[in-house]
Amino acid sequence: MSENYDLMKKIQLSFQRLSKGQKMIAQYIMDNYDKAAFMTAAKLGEKVGVSESTVVRFANVLDFEGYPQMQKELQEMIRTRLTTVQRIEMSNDYSNEENAFKKVLKADIDNLRITMDSIDFRVFEAAVKSITEAKHVYIVALRSSTTLADFLGFYLNLIRDNVRVSSHSVTDVFEMLFRVDKDDLVIGIGFPRYASKTIEALDYAKSQGAKVLAITDSVLSPLANYADFTLIAKSNMESFVDSLVAPLSLLNALIIAVGIKEKNTVSSSFAKLENIWEKYKIYSYKGKNNK
Amino acid sequence: MSENYDLMKKIQLSFQRLSKGQKMIAQYIMDNYDKAAFMTAAKLGEKVGVSESTVVRFANVLDFEGYPQMQKELQEMIRTRLTTVQRIEMSNDYSNEENAFKKVLKADIDNLRITMDSIDFRVFEAAVKSITEAKHVYIVALRSSTTLADFLGFYLNLIRDNVRVSSHSVTDVFEMLFRVDKDDLVIGIGFPRYASKTIEALDYAKSQGAKVLAITDSVLSPLANYADFTLIAKSNMESFVDSLVAPLSLLNALIIAVGIKEKNTVSSSFAKLENIWEKYKIYSYKGKNNK
DNA sequence: TCAAAATTGCAATATATACTTCATTTTTAC
DNA sequence: GTAAAAATGAAGTATATATTGCAATTTTGA
Numbered sequence: 092m093s094e095n096y097d098l099m100k101k102i103q104l105s106f107q108r109l110s111k112g113q114k115m116i117a118q119y120i121m122d123n124y125d126k127a128a129f130m131t132a133a134k135l136g137e138k139v140g141v142s143e144s145t146v147v148r149f150a151n152v153l154d155f156e157g158y159p160q161m162q163k164e165l166q167e168m169i170r171t172r173l174t175t176v177q178r179i180e181m182s183n184d185y186s187n188e189e190n191a192f193k194k195v196l197k198a199d200i201d202n203l204r205i206t207m208d209s210i211d212f213r214v215f216e217a218a219v220k221s222i223t224e225a226k227h228v229y230i231v232a233l234r235s236s237t238t239l240a241d242f243l244g245f246y247l248n249l250i251r252d253n254v255r256v257s258s259h260s261v262t263d264v265f266e267m268l269f270r271v272d273k274d275d276l277v278i279g280i281g282f283p284r285y286a287s288k289t290i291e292a293l294d295y296a297k298s299q300g301a302k303v304l305a306i307t308d309s310v311l312s313p314l315a316n317y318a319d320f321t322l323i324a325k326s327n328m329e330s331f332v333d334s335l336v337a338p339l340s341l342l343n344a345l346i347i348a349v350g351i352k353e354k355n356t357v358s359s360s361f362a363k364l365e366n367i368w369e370k371y372k373i374y375s376y377k378g379k380n381n382k
Numbered sequence: 383m384s385e386n387y388d389l390m391k392k393i394q395l396s397f398q399r400l401s402k403g404q405k406m407i408a409q410y411i412m413d414n415y416d417k418a419a420f421m422t423a424a425k426l427g428e429k430v431g432v433s434e435s436t437v438v439r440f441a442n443v444l445d446f447e448g449y450p451q452m453q454k455e456l457q458e459m460i461r462t463r464l465t466t467v468q469r470i471e472m473s474n475d476y477s478n479e480e481n482a483f484k485k486v487l488k489a490d491i492d493n494l495r496i497t498m499d500s501i502d503f504r505v506f507e508a509a510v511k512s513i514t515e516a517k518h519v520y521i522v523a524l525r526s527s528t529t530l531a532d533f534l535g536f537y538l539n540l541i542r543d544n545v546r547v548s549s550h551s552v553t554d555v556f557e558m559l560f561r562v563d564k565d566d567l568v569i570g571i572g573f574p575r576y577a578s579k580t581i582e583a584l585d586y587a588k589s590q591g592a593k594v595l596a597i598t599d600s601v602l603s604p605l606a607n608y609a610d611f612t613l614i615a616k617s618n619m620e621s622f623v624d625s626l627v628a629p630l631s632l633l634n635a636l637i638i639a640v641g642i643k644e645k646n647t648v649s650s651s652f653a654k655l656e657n658i659w660e661k662y663k664i665y666s667y668k669g670k671n672n673k
Numbered sequence: 674t675c676a677a678a679a680t681t682g683c684a685a686t687a688t689a690t691a692c693t694t695c696a697t698t699t700t701t702a703c
Numbered sequence: 704g705t706a707a708a709a710a711t712g713a714a715g716t717a718t719a720t721a722t723t724g725c726a727a728t729t730t731t732g733a
Binding site: 401402403404427432433434435436439450 | 709710711712713719
């Protein structure tokens with residue numbers, strides 16, 4: 092995965108022995124390589140507050156023959172960051188099925204990006220905390236979201252006790268939530284079209300004083316109304332399939348965050364978790380090699 | 383999602399009324415904007431096989447004052463494509479939990495990218511074809527992969543009849559496959575650590591002459607040994623959680639491809655599928671608006 | 674605190690890049 | 704098939720950009 096990040100490394104390695112002005116240039120390039128790559132020596136100097144000459148000399152210090160050579164490497168770096176994904180986006184050739192396939196994956200990548208850029212991390216942190224602190228955790232989801240609930244439940248159960256998942260049959264939901272109280276957390280997962288039973292379940296949970304975490308696709312989602320915390324993951328897809336890719340990734344992050352937090356806690360599940368980590372390695376190793 | 387793709391649109395709109403040489407330039411820029419953005423007029427001309435003058439005139443035709451102005455817009459376009467994802471990759475700041483969260487999503491984006499870049503599309507096409515042509519489709523998956531199987535089964539069932547999914551209990555698998563024959567397709571989904579029951583099931587299916595499609599993480603996967611087609615989706619994750627994000631996206635693509643194919647086929651399920659598309663729109667619309 | 678060394682900015686110079694003219698070739702329309 | 708119109712490339716010119724010498728300033732180390 093690590094390609095030719097050589098220039099950045101080079102700058103970092105040289106950083107100590109640079110002059111003050113050159114350090115400013117180095118810092119700017121590291122923080123804004125995407126802009127710097129397109130600037131002339133003069134503009135870059137102006138931006139940093141240093142003369143054109145200093146910029147040129149900076150390039151020399153880094154063993155470049157001149158500024159244009161350094162610039163070229165910056166540009167090459169940017170180019171390698173523009174992967175196939177973006178190229179497809181640009182391409183006009185939507186004719187064949189291959190691109191159609193790639194467009195689906197690209198749409199999912201976009202969903203992930205948007206999710207990543209728009210997450211409110213304080214909410215995420217609060218969600219992690221509430222999962223670790225709750226006496227019982229209940230996961231409620233219906234229709235296609237059940238797959239997400241199963242996944243989340245599977246891993247949370249490895250990490251901590253008292254995690255329950257609503258099964259596919261609708262009548263179970265309220266039975267499951269019958270004893271929910273203020274020390275519990277109810278996680279509701281729902282994406283369009285939102286199942287009304289899920290909403291009702293969250294409503295009930297809230298009325299019983301339980302904490303409610305909603306995982307859905309928008310702050311306008313009906314699930315958000317009944318939630319103490321709402322985590323947003325995009326699920327747009329230009330077809331009849333609801334893409335649960337971004338929500339799934341969000342759950343990955345959530346599970347890992349909870350895992351890390353639990354790992355640092357002296358608790359009964361600690362040894363168990365350690366076990367799982369260990370186990371995972373073994374599995375992975377065997378799995379990859381037994382052809 | 384559509385930002386300032388104006389330049390590309392501009393080129394597309396103008397395309398018809400361009401001269402032959404200019405069309406070549408236009409085509410090159412659309413296909414290689416990432417390279418073009420860094421070229422001088424002379425180099426671009428050389429690459430396309432046209433004179434520097436023609437390149438400059440091309441910029442003029444597109445209403446730019448000169449070549450540098452056009453180049454600037456190309457560069458701006460590239461900049462907007464470098465999203466947070468890549469910037470995090472560059473950033474040295476791995477200290478806080480927020481970045482840790484983003485790293486999980488980033489890892490999933492990478493998984494998707496690798497999956498997208500490495501898929502053998504002929505296999506994908508063959509897989510789609512075999513799904514549409516099979517008399518019965520059986521989906522076999524165990525452990526955490528069951529969530530994927532449920533998802534795939536849910537949607538394939540909307541599109542066509544005779545789709546069966548192995549449930550969570552292991553004994554069911556062979557009962558389910560009891561009547562499998564050469565006109566059937568068995569889809570096996572398995573990621574490390576590969577469940578041996580899944581492998582045995584595929585082995586059995588093959589011995590009965592059924593077609594076998596494996597969805598797994600590597601050509602070296604044991605599932606691949608028994609498969610007629612193997613679709614690869616990366617599931618690497620630097621933690622105890624197996625990320626099923628890329629596999630899920632692959633299934634999205636598969637489902638949509640099958641859907642499109644079925645849509646164009648005169649068959650009993652056609653009307654049903656149309657119905658689903660229609661339904662989806664209604665759901666989506668209602669879903670988004672009923673606050 | 675002071676002098677040597679290093680760094681810097683200005684301005685002159687050199688180079689790279691873009692633009693334009695004009696003669697030649699290609700395309701278009703009858 | 705032919706002439707007018709359009710497009711093109713070569714070469715010269717103009718402009719933008721980079722480099723460097725030098726004097727002024729800042730930093731370093733005793």
